Amino acid sequence: xxxxxxxxRGLGTRMRRSDEAARVDxxxxxxADTGVKAMIPIxxxxxxxxxxxxxxxxxxxxxxxxxxxxxxxxxxxTEKAPPRRTRVAFAVQEEPRGTADAVLAAEEFAAGEDxxxxxxxxxxxxxxxxxxxxxxxxxxxxxxxxxxxRKSNIPAERIRSFAVCxxxxxxxxxxxxxxxxxxxxxxxxxxxxxxxxxRFSSEIFPACREVPLSVRGELELPRAVELSxxxxxxxFRVIASDEGVLDxxxxxxxxxxxxxxxxxxxxx
Numbered sequence: 001x002x003x004x005x006x007x008x009r010g011l012g013t014r015m016r017r018s019d020e021a022a023r024v025d026x027x028x029x030x031x032a033d034t035g036v037k038a039m040i041p042i043x044x045x046x047x048x049x050x051x052x053x054x055x056x057x058x059x060x061x062x063x064x065x066x067x068x069x070x071x072x073x074x075x076x077x078t079e080k081a082p083p084r085r086t087r088v089a090f091a092v093q094e095e096p097r098g099t100a101d102a103v104l105a106a107e108e109f110a111a112g113e114d115x116x117x118x119x120x121x122x123x124x125x126x127x128x129x130x131x132x133x134x135x136x137x138x139x140x141x142x143x144x145x146x147x148x149x150r151k152s153n154i155p156a157e158r159i160r161s162f163a164v165c166x167x168x169x170x171x172x173x174x175x176x177x178x179x180x181x182x183x184x185x186x187x188x189x190x191x192x193x194x195x196x197x198x199r200f201s202s203e204i205f206p207a208c209r210e211v212p213l214s215v216r217g218e219l220e221l222p223r224a225v226e227l228s229x230x231x232x233x234x235x236f237r238v239i240a241s242d243e244g245v246l247d248x249x250x251x252x253x254x255x256x257x258x259x260x261x262x263x264x265x266x267x268x
């Protein structure tokens with residue numbers, strides 16, 4: 001498997017919000033105002049770090065799911081700074097209808113092959129990305145909550161809101177997307193959370209089409225995964241990671257991400 005899909009269509013509303021405490025320079029602020037988090041410059045666009053990590057992990061064909069208004073992303077990677085180690089394609093999600101709908105936008109790119117799906121505002125560890133290439137079927141990397149607290153730039157209160165998972169015999173059983181206290185207690189002993197790092201086959205696309213709207217009015221990928229498990233007998237092998245993930249969700253994250261990536265040499 002050498003295909004990866006990066007979900008970069010989101011509205012970026014949290015990034016657009018003014019934060020007086022956020023330490024950002026003028027170029028970072030200008031991009032943050034657009035909501036296109038993946039293009040925020042950390043020396044170079046944050047997305048370049050993601051592409052470099054994917055290349056390090058062995059992925060060569062990458063699809064960026066963007067909106068029709070994101071011409072700046074297309075221009076950058078086709079004209080201004082085409083990557084050297086990855087081939088970048090584009091899929092357009094016409095409306096921001098949720099992550100399951102974003103995955104559907106990449107169906108033509110997948111062309112029946114297995115593919116990785118990750119967020120555009122997270123920098124995942126290369127070993128985790130590599131591990132998904134080697135499992136020989138659908139799967140996900142789940143991250144140890146305590147490791148995220150120690151090794152990431154993510155505040156504890158945000159980590160508490162991440163989806164928690166129920167696992168049996170090494171396979172995913174169910175997902176609590178926005179866990180309440182009961183869900184947190186039920187999964188406390190395992191302490192593994194999802195950060196939207198998946199390996200899918202073409203089996204995911206029917207579930208993405210059939211998933212109902214969530215209470216937030218979105219077509220959500222975790223619900224599509226659960227639908228695929230419950231109604232189609234899909235199995236998702238779980239890889240547990242004790243490494244950190246960098247998160248660039250809000251303006252307040254820019255300074256900590258910049259600090260951790262300072263001086264890092266990359267090659268997309």
